[in-house]
Amino acid sequence: MGDYRRKSGDASCSHGGDYLGSGAHPCHAGNLRATTFRRFLVACRGRPIGCDFDNRDLGAPCDAGSQRGELRATSASSANGAGDHTAIGCDRDSVLASGACIAPLPSRIAKIGYQASNRPTWVRVLTVKMLILHWGTRGGGPQLQEYIGKALRTNRGLELAISYDETSETAGSLRQLHVPALIVGRIRARGRMRHAARLLSQPWDAYRLWRFCRINDIDVIFEVMDHPLQVLPKIIARLAGVRVLGSVHDAVRHAGEKSRILDILSRASIRSSDGILTYSSTVATEVAAQALIPAAKVHQTVHGAFGVPGTPRTRKSDADDFVVGFFGRVERYKGLSRLLEAVRILQTDGAAVTVRIDGRGALSPSERELAALVHAEHVQRWIPECEIQSVVSGYDVLALPYDEASQSGVIGYALSAGVPIVSTPVGGLAEQVDQAKAGLVAESMSSEDFASALGTMRTEEVLYENFSRSAITSARTTFSWDRVASDVVRAAESLLTGSTKSSS
Incomplete structure (x- = not known):
């Protein structure tokens, strides 16, 4: 109040x-x-x-x-x-x-x-009192909660609260915000037993969220990323009069990730929100097309740049190995075979190019064969948030050879590290790369065109260094968390005033 x-x-x-x-x-x-x-x-x-x-x-x-x-x-x-x-x-x-x-x-x-x-x-x-909600424990959700929370913490006229899982990988940073907090997941069980216990605790967690919002006079809940455990508590809080600003990162599930149950929960999450925030215009268009919520209530921002912006880099000499990096879970839709084939083409032409794959997941038989042929290094492990920027900084170029995509969080790390990007012309990837002016988008989905873009990045020194400078600048401006926080506040205000789109 x-x-x-x-x-x-x-x-x-x-x-x-x-x-x-x-x-x-x-x-x-x-x-x-x-x-x-x-x-x-x-x-x-x-x-x-x-x-x-x-x-x-x-x-x-x-x-x-x-x-x-x-x-x-x-x-x-x-x-x-x-x-x-x-x-x-x-x-x-x-x-x-x-x-x-x-x-x-x-x-x-x-x-x-x-x-x-x-x-x-x-x-x-x-003042507007806002609760930032995410009950996931690893990956992009906790990171978004941390970065957006830090940016909103200094926002004039906003009173902040937060709700997170005790085992979240960013729990330590969230505690340092020193704002009212609702902490869930204080369960000693591990693995599947913990998941089952969290599911059974849904009615209690829903009551706790409702009571927390009432005691702290919360106006708006901002859900930085949807999560199955948040659907029921969010509905209860909304029925009690709290406005809910949800988030959609993927309007359509990727190949290999499709689940009827998760689709039902995602639709329920959108319908139980007063407004939706997306992180690219591609996803905003897809959400509006689904007609689960009026298009006027779909707001848009950018996916902020994770990490700490560094200094621009210079291109290596032609004699040094040019490291092409792939970061993230190995999934079918991410097009690793396209990347490996592109590197094979460059190596066949005599280019000193190596490829490094950082992330969990098994390669398919054909991908393993190509990886062996180009001597790819695959570091197959979960990489915690505190290590990601140093890993991405070890690349000369970040490769995003995806078959389909909404937007990519790893692009944010590349921007902060000044690492130029090469992506396929799909979804929000091309939008992010073009907005940041930090890389090249391949002409088509073919391995040959992807190899051509990688080759240009390797040989054009001035172009490479311009992309690196633009990446750092974008991390501090267009893709800054202050900009994201401003878009979140405008979207939240629109829920209270009944106005239409407020973010861009």
Whole structure:
């Protein structure tokens, strides 16, 4: 809720207030619920104001009437009578000096005052209380929760809370945020027994989430990545009046990952959200096409750059081995055979190229044969989050030979490390590479065109170094977590105000 500090005035005011003047009743909005009043403040921030206090449709932006940034209580039944003014979005000094509200405040601080003898009557500091939710333990979800949480922690006007699994690989970093936290998964069992216990604890976890949101007055739950264990608790919290901003990373499951049960849960997760945030325009289009949620409620941001941005790199000499790296789980849809065949083509032409595969998963028989032919190194293990940037930094180029894709988190590590990228022209991969200006997109899906792109990256020194510089710059700007956090806040505000798309 807002931050109210009483100075003086009518103690009967139903919602409190920070009273700086005298002689006027501060309850301008009558008996409006505080949550509705908060939506009204968010909607009116930084806009021309001309709304009637008796207008109960406060979800719509107040953009009619006065162009001076002031709100007029035009109804004779309003708390202060017809013709009185309430200043919106002004600091106290400008109201005292001018008697009119014409300068909107920065960020999301809304100060409101009744003008009696050019003096504001009360001031309200607007905040939105957001809970960042993810109950997965490894992979992209916990990393997103950590990076977005750190960026939102410093956001002015936002009060942050967090909910995570005790065994999350980023639990230590999340504890360092020092915000209210709901920790789940405090179960001693391991493996399948732990999964079963977590499933059985769903009703209790749902109750705990509902109670946590009620005690901490949470306005919006932001689900950084969907997870089967979050569906029921999220539905319960939403039924209790909390807005839910969900996330969709893959609108369509990849080949080899299809599951009817998971598809049902994913659709239920989307339907039980008030809005959806996607991390590429490709996924945003796919989600809108599924018609599980109105297209106007589908928001978009970018997948931020993991790791710490470093310094640009120079290309190796032709005599040195050019290391082509592949990072991530080995899956059928990731097109490893295309990469291995492309490297074979380059080696046949006499290029000093080696390939390294870092990630769990077994190669297919044909892939093993090609890997042996090109002397590929396969490090088959789970690589924890703390090691990923150093592994990716060991590549000269990051290869993404995927058959299909939404967007890739490993691109973020490559951007921070200044490692240029070569990808196939699929899904959100081409979108990420083009936005960052940090690599080449192959002309087609053929191994020959992928080999051509790798060869260009190896031989064109100026091009390589330009891509490396652009990667570092993008990690600090276009793909920064501050940018992602701003998009999240705008999307969350839209859930409270009822406005349409707010992120880009």
